[in-house]
Amino acid sequence: MKKFLCLFFLAFFTLPAFSQEDPFAQAREKMLEQDIIARGITDSRVIEALRRVPRHLFVPKELEKLAYEDTPLPIGHGQTISQPYIVALMTESLRVRPGERILEVGTGSGYQAAILSEIGCEVYTVEIIKTLADEARERLLRLGYRNVLVLWGDGYLGWEEKAPFDGIIVTCAVDHLPPPLLQQLKEGGRMVIPVGPPWSIQSLLVVEKRKDGIVTEDLGAVRFVPLTREKRIE
Secondary structure (H helix, E strand, O other): OOOOOEEEEEOOOOOOOOOOOOOOHHHHHHHHHHHHHOOOOOOHHHHHHHHHOOHHHHOOHHHHHHOOOOOOEEEEOOEEEOOHHHHHHHHHHHOOOOOOEEEEEOOOOOHHHHHHHHHOOEEEEEEOEHHHHHHHHHHHHHOOOOOEEEEEOOHHHOOHHHOOEEEEEEOOEEOOOOHHHHHHEEEEEEEEEEEOOOOOOEEEEEEEEEOOEEEEEEEEEEOOOEOOOOOOEO
């Protein structure tokens, strides 16, 4: 099945070290205090990951000054980088642990993958827009995230060759739970996914795959760009 044409493995896991002279360090700390911790995020691994990842390097240069505002930002091709609180909420709700294998559907700029990488996960991320996949791959490699595999392909189909996954995080909306993703989720695993109509209000669901079936929890209303299917975009 020729659904994937482009992949690149960022091998040999080492966490990146960033300069102590980060001009955005104060803004990032303010974001953490006001928009993450104050809103109820308590997982110390998630908080520390958001502290370490330089979000300003995952947005267009002209939007750098807005990188630590709690808002989504455009990254081109009709896509966005999610607001920091939603990234923190989804990551915390996934309950990931170091060493786990996580599938991400919708790489975007690579920010969510970097957060998961910082926690120590093996990250397999799929992006249907080739330009974004290529840019995210280069960015993650340049910043030292070497436990991430970026793939250009149809995320609805997941990544069967790398399954099963301990967790799946979907950063684009779909109007139902994709059967391929449920199949590729381990028993006892969790998936965080926005479900609802495109270009409208969706529900952010936590889906747990148990021996006796699927259990879902609704975390509340969100609005994500829709998941793109079939024809991959250059």
